Amino acid sequence: MSRVVVDVVLKPEISDPQGQAVLGALGRLGHRGVTSVRQGKHFVLEVDGDPDEAELREIAETLLANPVIEDVELHLSTD
Amino acid sequence: MSRVVVDVVLKPEISDPQGQAVLGALGRLGHRGVTSVRQGKHFVLEVDGDPDEAELREIAETLLANPVIEDVELHLSTD
Amino acid sequence: MTATHRVDDGPADHAARVLPQLDTVDRAAARPDDEQPFAELGLKDDEYARIREILGRRPTTAELAMYSVMWSEHCSYKSSKVHLRRFGDLPPSDALLVGIGENAGVVDVGDGYAVTFKVESHNHPSYVEPYQGAATGVGGIVRDILTMGARPIAVMDSLRFGRADAPDTARVLPGVVAGVGGYGNCLGLPNIGGELLFDDCYAGNPLVNALCVGVMRHEDVRLAKAEGVGNKVVLFGARTGGDGIGGVSVLASETFDAEGPAKRPAVQVGDPFTEKLLIEACLEIVAADLVTGIQDLGGAGLSCATSELASAGTGGMHVDLDAVPLRDSTLTPAEILMSESQERMCAIVEPDKVDAFLAVCRRWDVLAAVIGEVTDGDRLTVDWHGERIVDVPPRTVAHEGPVYERPMSRPADLDALQADDPSRLPAPAGPDELRAAWLAVVSSPDGADKSWVTEQYDRYVRGNTVLAQPEDAGVVRIDEDSHRGIALALDGNARFARLDPYTGAQLNLSEAYRNVAVSGAVPLAVTNCLNFGSPEEPEVMWQFAEAVRGLADGCRELGLPVTGGNVSLYNQTGDVPINPPPVIGVLGVHADVRRRVPTGWRADGESVLLLGETRGELGGSAWAAVVHGHLGGRPPVLDLGAERALGELMVTLAADGLVSSAHDLADGGLAQALTESALRYGVGATLALPGDPFTALFSESVARAVVTTADAAAVRAAAERVGVPVTELGTTGGPALALGDLELSLEELRAAWSATLPALFGSPAVAVGTVPAGTVPTS
Amino acid sequence: MRIGVITFPGSLDDVDAARAVRLAGGEPVALWHGDHDLEDVDAVVLPGGFSYGDYLRAGAIAARAPLMREVVDRARQGLPVLGICNGFQVLCEAGLLPGALTRNSHLHFRNRDQGLLVERADTAWTSSYTTGQTIVVPVKNGEGRYVAAPADLDRIEGEGRVVVRYVGGNPNGSSRDIAGVTSADGRIVGLMPHPEHAVEDLTGPSTDGLGFFTSVLTALVAA
């Protein structure tokens, strides 16, 4: 069995009000060292047998992310 | 400047309807190899100067995550 | 999961720890002296002794878990039962099709339609995890309504928080509101009203009460009963996980001290999408007549559902726990029985209908499993891995729990409190002071515009919402051809109840009745949620008993049945009990919703009339609380006769189309009501106040409403016929509320009234963290 | 005229959309997401709601439902399709309309009566209006913020694909106040506000929404 982690992040040119709000909350709490926050999604998939990387990349890029506004990063690890 | 990645995931015993829904969709789309999907949040923070790991951990655990139902993973990288 | 192997029994000897063993009925009989952690589970010595007596042996671990949860205050009503009987003793009502004791009462609203409604608390979970606590509160009450066979058609929420500017309120309130909205919106249920109030006494104990109303045809009413030997028990909906069984983990920890048991989450996590599918599947199942009995799984999960179904039926029941679909394979049998995983239901199905039942579930992607059957005999038995772990008489679990007559005493401070009359407070004199008091009241968190909250709720879905917040009552059309509809209001003034719980409960009934009546509906039935402190405090118990007595007497006088309700005890911050709001819901019926009366003024040049009589009544008023931080004296004098007369008048006025608006007077008196009616559509008025302006503006005397009309003479004549006093206040129109030398522009009123909540909670930064990772409520 | 209304698991405003079609004089036809057949309908409405709980992304899972394959094929051949709120999200996810809908900038679900400026009165769904007309219909969403890369926004604007724009306040932070867009041929329209909730005086803030449903009937008669 293997584990695949997919991180989905907004493309840099798309604004991120959730990250903005977190940054605002940090400022009010006195954590001034943080200068930027972006929020994305984190998926952990478990795959039976040998993972087919091409298939997983397709899943990540077409279903887990919306390519109009999001980029993906794929991390594979087999136990 | 350094980059801190915080992944917020639901505690294993907490049900994850989103992950379930994604798993269902994968099955209907014919991707039967995937046996489990859990969905979490992915934060990318940029920090001025040297990151204070204890402070970042506190931020992650109290603001970015809800400790009642979520766990956090912290990844630091300094450029 | 840290624990990979788990035991679920409780002997203290070392051997048992090393070799964990299932605690079966046989083992319990063979080892009578094993120590059991009943105290940790909240059972008293005599309660435990009683269980042993019922069973003629010690309970198994699973049985102990079942009894402990079912005999808890929450499930057994052991402190409140003796008092709640007063509701059952009310004279029978023709409108009542199903009374107290079922999941929710059912009322005949005419044309073959039946309506069921109920309000329930989810206070403590909402403090621990505001979003999920509130969300699952909505989910739970919706399933109660669904259980009756009804389609849920609307929800309401009654909320209390600590001081609005307290830091913890900024944590709890946004999460609760997002949770109520997140769940209800996703179910497609319009939110048609509720309450939002603040007081220090709720700082560590917010109140989250949710109401759901459903509608069905008379023939579709279903009851929670397991009848018919051989009928199948079907569990359907979500898988069972470790939700809400924190307390029961004690059973595991007893013997698992090496590394400690996996901590089971006490919070329940909601999945409104699954519940939406459950609703559609259930309604299809009921429509196709595929069930003989149905029950939701709420508090105490399967223990409650199976024992209640069996207890209400004629025979026994057998359940095979191995058949329960699990989300977490490490759950012990006791935990499976206790789990409060959400979005589950239990049905009793005739064997030849099981296939059809399962087919409906498949179509809606709802998981379903046959987990047992109705048996002859009178035992509830449960097996696990082929061994018998439960063998009990179900009535003793579900309906014959302990009943207490707890000691009661009138609060020692009550005389002093009642003697501390607000007449000693400096009253505003002259236009400047009156203006300041007016603005203070309408801009206080209790009096201010609630849109910041209610905009987070869908009011339009289903397309039948005729009136919703900020109207006095929510009004929903139930038949598009005949225009029949219902009205609902929820009210729970806690200050009045603190000053005098007997009268306070009645005043809340009186207010909810009035809110429904001013919309033009005929009040028909009552539900309630009684939020109080610890019943072990004699002074709290007295408050509770007085409130129940008051509500029962009030209902008797108004001729309304109590169809059900909920009791929430142990609401306190530290040792200090909350000011107890008996939250009262009144249901009314509109023969034609097109005749409903809204609260806002729309047209210029109409007469503004005050109906009812104003006395100098400021005890427990919003003015005293807001301007002076004062709570003392006596609440307003109750006058249900006047309330009923006003109600009758409003029904006539609405039916004859004689009034264009009506707004009841309650918290904040006339000042509050005028502000809301004028700001609704931005229409002012030129008015003259009768008598002393301070009393006229801020008194909270009952049975009053402001109406606007194009035909003042006709309203006057109709009012005279039923003995309702009428005072002409003036005429609508203009950009201000102009009362002689006291003039407030709508602009300044709006600024004061609408800024409060956004300023406190409106920043997106406040919203951070209110919505957990697994549940993004959207669309 | 037969107007199909598709129900996905979690669709909520399908009853409302069907009512609006009826009040406009059309015949609503209930369609099920899992079927493969559009049953000869003359146009399709994708209703509001929370298909699949809005899990993953609003509309993402529904966009991959079996019936959507047929909707996409037929829409490309000119079948009029209207997506309301969640339906708009589905159309964007299915690639039938440009852009994407994301979490509101204030991070809350928001339900209010909203002013809209009609900028295109020549699509299959807006011909009952006049260009420049202002209408009031409810808006209610948590993920209604319309976004696209700046260059794409310029292109969308340049091609005149904006059908309705928010006026009197932007309820969700949508780029350039965009409330709804259309396909190049004007047959597919998606918008976040809910015209089907503004079809009766009794239950809506206006009856301004009815025009969407009368428009398509006119378009079909003309076709």
Ligand SMILES: Nc1ncnc2c1ncn2[C@@H]1O[C@H](COP(=O)(O)OP(=O)(O)O)[C@@H](O)[C@H]1O
């Ligand atoms: N304050 C009350 N007034 C009237 N009936 C009540 C009250 N509290 C509880 N009940 C009734 O007692 C029964 C059991 O309540 P409860 O265990 O909360 O039901 P459920 O588990 O279905 O939510 C229900 O019929 C409920 O309506």
Ligand SMILES: [Mg+2]
């Ligand atoms: Mg129930």
